[in-house]
Amino acid sequence: MEYEAVIGLEVHAQVHTRSKMFCACPVVPDTGNLPPNTYVCPVCLALPGALPVVNRQAVALGIRAALALHCAVQPLSVFARKSYFYPDLPKGYQITQYAHPLARNGYLEVDVSQRFCRIGITRIHLEEDTGKLYHGNDGTRVDFNRAGVPLLEIVSEPDMRSPDEARAYAMALRDVLVYLGLNTGDMEKGMIRFEANVSIRPQGSGTLGTRTEIKNLNSFRALSRAVDAEIARQIAILNSGGQVTLKTLGWDAAGEQLFVQRNKEQAHDYRYFPDPDIPPLAVTPEWVASIAASLPELPRARKARWVAHYGLREEDAALLVPDRALAGYFEAAVKHGLGCGVAPQDVANWMTGEVFRLLKARTSGITGARVSPERLAALLRLLYVEDAINVASAKKILEVMFETGESPERVVERLGLSQISDPALLEAVATRVIRDSPTQVAQYLDGKEPLIGWFVGQIMRETRGKAEPGQAQEIARVFLERERSNRF
Amino acid sequence: MENESITSLTREEVERIAVLAHLSLSDAEVALYREQLSVILAHAARLQAVDAGGTLPPAAVGRRPVLREDEPGATLSREEALFNGPDCDAGCFRVPPVKAME
Amino acid sequence: MIALCDLTAHEALDLLRSGEITSVALTASALDRILAVDNDVCAYLTLTPEQALAEASAADALRRAGQDLPLLGIPVAFKDNLSTRGIPTSCGSRMLDGYVPPYDATVVRRVKEAGAVVLGKTNMDAFAMGSSTENSAFFPTHNPWDLARVPGGSSGGSAAAVAAGEALLALGSDTGGSVRQPAALCGVVGVRPTYGLCSRYGLIAFASSLDQVGPVARDVTDAALLLGVIAGHDPADSTSRLDSGSDYTAYLARKDLAGLRVGVLQSHPEDGIQAEVADATRRALKTLRDLGAELVDVSLPHGVYALSTYYLIAPAEASANLARFDGVRYGFRAAADTVEALFSRARGAGFGPEVKRRIMLGTYALSAGYYEAFYIQAQKVRTLIRADFDAAFEAVDVIVGPTSPTTAFMLGERVADPLEMYRADALTLSQALAGIPAISVPCGFDAAGLPVGLQITAPEMQELRMLQVAFAFEQATDWHRRRPSLIESS
Numbered sequence A: 001m002e003y004e005a006v007i008g009l010e011v012h013a014q015v016h017t018r019s020k021m022f023c024a025c026p027v028v029p030d031t032g033n034l035p036p037n038t039y040v041c042p043v044c045l046a047l048p049g050a051l052p053v054v055n056r057q058a059v060a061l062g063i064r065a066a067l068a069l070h071c072a073v074q075p076l077s078v079f080a081r082k083s084y085f086y087p088d089l090p091k092g093y094q095i096t097q098y099a100h101p102l103a104r105n106g107y108l109e110v111d112v113s114q115r116f117c118r119i120g121i122t123r124i125h126l127e128e129d130t131g132k133l134y135h136g137n138d139g140t141r142v143d144f145n146r147a148g149v150p151l152l153e154i155v156s157e158p159d160m161r162s163p164d165e166a167r168a169y170a171m172a173l174r175d176v177l178v179y180l181g182l183n184t185g186d187m188e189k190g191m192i193r194f195e196a197n198v199s200i201r202p203q204g205s206g207t208l209g210t211r212t213e214i215k216n217l218n219s220f221r222a223l224s225r226a227v228d229a230e231i232a233r234q235i236a237i238l239n240s241g242g243q244v245t246l247k248t249l250g251w252d253a254a255g256e257q258l259f260v261q262r263n264k265e266q267a268h269d270y271r272y273f274p275d276p277d278i279p280p281l282a283v284t285p286e287w288v289a290s291i292a293a294s295l296p297e298l299p300r301a302r303k304a305r306w307v308a309h310y311g312l313r314e315e316d317a318a319l320l321v322p323d324r325a326l327a328g329y330f331e332a333a334v335k336h337g338l339g340c341g342v343a344p345q346d347v348a349n350w351m352t353g354e355v356f357r358l359l360k361a362r363t364s365g366i367t368g369a370r371v372s373p374e375r376l377a378a379l380l381r382l383l384y385v386e387d388a389i390n391v392a393s394a395k396k397i398l399e400v401m402f403e404t405g406e407s408p409e410r411v412v413e414r415l416g417l418s419q420i421s422d423p424a425l426l427e428a429v430a431t432r433v434i435r436d437s438p439t440q441v442a443q444y445l446d447g448k449e450p451l452i453g454w455f456v457g458q459i460m461r462e463t464r465g466k467a468e469p470g471q472a473q474e475i476a477r478v479f480l481e482r483e484r485s486n487r488f
Numbered sequence B: 001m002e003n004e005s006i007t008s009l010t011r012e013e014v015e016r017i018a019v020l021a022h023l024s025l026s027d028a029e030v031a032l033y034r035e036q037l038s039v040i041l042a043h044a045a046r047l048q049a050v051d052a053g054g055t056l057p058p059a060a061v062g063r064r065p066v067l068r069e070d071e072p073g074a075t076l077s078r079e080e081a082l083f084n085g086p087d088c089d090a091g092c093f094r095v096p097p098v099k100a101m102e
Numbered sequence C: 001m002i003a004l005c006d007l008t009a010h011e012a013l014d015l016l017r018s019g020e021i022t023s024v025a026l027t028a029s030a031l032d033r034i035l036a037v038d039n040d041v042c043a044y045l046t047l048t049p050e051q052a053l054a055e056a057s058a059a060d061a062l063r064r065a066g067q068d069l070p071l072l073g074i075p076v077a078f079k080d081n082l083s084t085r086g087i088p089t090s091c092g093s094r095m096l097d098g099y100v101p102p103y104d105a106t107v108v109r110r111v112k113e114a115g116a117v118v119l120g121k122t123n124m125d126a127f128a129m130g131s132s133t134e135n136s137a138f139f140p141t142h143n144p145w146d147l148a149r150v151p152g153g154s155s156g157g158s159a160a161a162v163a164a165g166e167a168l169l170a171l172g173s174d175t176g177g178s179v180r181q182p183a184a185l186c187g188v189v190g191v192r193p194t195y196g197l198c199s200r201y202g203l204i205a206f207a208s209s210l211d212q213v214g215p216v217a218r219d220v221t222d223a224a225l226l227l228g229v230i231a232g233h234d235p236a237d238s239t240s241r242l243d244s245g246s247d248y249t250a251y252l253a254r255k256d257l258a259g260l261r262v263g264v265l266q267s268h269p270e271d272g273i274q275a276e277v278a279d280a281t282r283r284a285l286k287t288l289r290d291l292g293a294e295l296v297d298v299s300l301p302h303g304v305y306a307l308s309t310y311y312l313i314a315p316a317e318a319s320a321n322l323a324r325f326d327g328v329r330y331g332f333r334a335a336a337d338t339v340e341a342l343f344s345r346a347r348g349a350g351f352g353p354e355v356k357r358r359i360m361l362g363t364y365a366l367s368a369g370y371y372e373a374f375y376i377q378a379q380k381v382r383t384l385i386r387a388d389f390d391a392a393f394e395a396v397d398v399i400v401g402p403t404s405p406t407t408a409f410m411l412g413e414r415v416a417d418p419l420e421m422y423r424a425d426a427l428t429l430s431q432a433l434a435g436i437p438a439i440s441v442p443c444g445f446d447a448a449g450l451p452v453g454l455q456i457t458a459p460e461m462q463e464l465r466m467l468q469v470a471f472a473f474e475q476a477t478d479w480h481r482r483r484p485s486l487i488e489s490s
């Protein structure tokens, strides 16, 4: 029998705030590497008597995500207590939103291998992270620096049908969250974590099979590999006449294996109830409207606009869009370039080629680059519009610009890289090269025509690279042919 | 009383609640709480008779919280944070192995 | 001969301001009284005498420098569920024996900032669960009027300390009557403020939607003074009201009660009101009528459900509030091989029987399958009780009745029967559920010479009206001037 997979994802994303969800403890980028228990206070350490107070910015960012994902922001949402015991959970309950989440009923449009699909978003809610455990031979150590860091949980509908779709949705969602300034997108630091619900059913069936849950997926690769493995496992069970049972699974990323975390009979009774320490949260239409007004263009729309308006190749646009700072840089360079005749595709080629290469060698990223978009455009103008430099020079100039922060004109002048476009000068060089290389001339005239490249190289060397290679080749060819007619 | 079925607790129910609440109870305590909780719950069962049809819990009609601006503030020093910890090591609170819980 | 510690706070402040006494002398007098009677009364869990004398001397220095503050130099006590930086805070439980908070509760900070001198921390039923202070893990407190009897609870230590002159003022906390009932049983004044008027930050939570900190004092003026100091918005408590506190003492006096409509509740036979309590209440109502008030019968149709409602909501919230006591970061630690065993044993051994009973009850009420029937239904009935009060306050300005169905009962008398013990709060629960203020003031004595308390309930945020009525009653009577005989013999 042919089976079809039904996949839903729960995504936990850290909300990029300066302080924690319910207390004023600072949230710093590298919480994992801080000395343990140094970013804690009575609230996040759950000392007796301490009380939570909701971080306004966390709510605002949650609303931002909700709007970007076309959700209905709920006028009233309720923080609830989810009770369970674990040493990394200081209060014995997690404050989360349960019956009344921040937002409901949205969607995200995703491109999966040239196909477009719309993945439904069931709900979005705010909650707090737990502390961190370090397991050792002499016991488990607990650090609460991370306890209380705000998280956004985004729950999808079971709308995905393959590991590829799940992965594409996860990546698109990551891009959106990064664009909104809500999350750094840094998977290695656990800024986004996934949980997948997987079931299978006969192709075309309308009913849902028994689903299993895979927890703690920390990379896109882990996500698609784990879902793939789980689909295979479930198909094998059904094919051998067995039945899939409710389970919570984990993924061993190193061994690429699923393992059982919990069976159904151990299911928790979380005893959710509204947290009496936090009255229901009211979100006014005015607040939603002001956040809507500041919503940036989202990655997918931006990509489509670039392809339509700039005539960009789809794959280049896809490379340039996800990093919002980089995309902004590109867009600014394109705007400057359009003003002086540089084609957007040329800007894109330089961005994905040289600029990416130069950025890779540096750690500061595009925001720390010493070359402004305007100056990148100016460089490309010298290359493509004014023919004042050649490609090799342009690459060299750009590298110097990254080092020193100088303007392209200044670098050209300082290093004497402006292209020789005076034909008389080139002709003089060509004459000299031909005169000094009788052996090579004889070989060329004997029919070894690819040797033309050697002559071009000599001309380039003589001009210290300032000759335009096409022009150099043309002159070399004309002069060699003239030599042939002179000899016969 | 009105709702005998849900208010007379079995021993197993009392034990299940004790597990949920993470309270180790002696057999005598289980027996005592079984009896006392049954009496209290039987008394509470009279609430089932109240017609509260469209009524909302007070939280839904009450006031709204004041939100906190996203400004980082003071933290405890590590000495203060760990001061009351019964077992601390390497800047952390220490507990017996956690593996056995799964 | 009256000792300085038997003065009310406002009397003492007058003498401090006129320079007739010093805070050091006043504080020493309170410490002497503690030394003399606390072996019998057992009101305190922790004493801070050296610190108190140092604070007193600092207060005197400030005063000499020309400064004044609302409570400058007044010795006070805090219930042991209020977090005090650097002073052990056990909440009356073995679970928190030895715990020292690194921060002050907001109300504690406000009282200290108002210049008060801290004498120590008072005994209580563990985690404020109880009506007799017999659920303290350490020892019961005894009623200063009869040492064989309970002081009420859970703020029994605070009420007994104020009654016996072991503190001029004290703070307690009231979840279902825990300030008012012990105040009534100890013959002092106790206030439960409107929910949200006083910050809960640093008050070790029992039932978050019901807990309120309130003053215990020897007369209405003192209660008004202390309430004014602790009231007002606190950004650290999301349930704190935006209203600021006010100087309630400035507006206490009213010529008479002409035009005041006083609601009188018909008592329910199930309340089990002692005949002498009913008599004292009747006489008090007559006093109010003599002052010009008009008595109007009112009813709270859902009042009979208050006990059941309370004993579902409070334990449910408590079951989650007390989940943080797991032996990891503070508190009682049990030997165990696994974390699971650590949690269960630390909690099994660290919590006393009443706390465990309520955690069990609350866990049950929130567990799958029972949540709707118990917790949600109780919350709805709570809304109906509140609506009953709203309707009653259409017709009356305050509601007046007894605070406690009985006077102080014997130590040990009700320990074995939790439901019987719970009935001690029968008359104080509905105000807590409705979130409205109420005060207990002395209104007489029974044949055994035990005090009776009169409860005055006002609409939300009408503390001033409530205090004015209480003050007028107090001015027309002298019950509040009586002191337990224990004092004279000390």
Ligand SMILES: [Zn+2]
Pocket: A020, A023, A024, A025, A039, A040, A041, A042, A043, A044, A045, A148
């Ligand atoms: Zn914190």
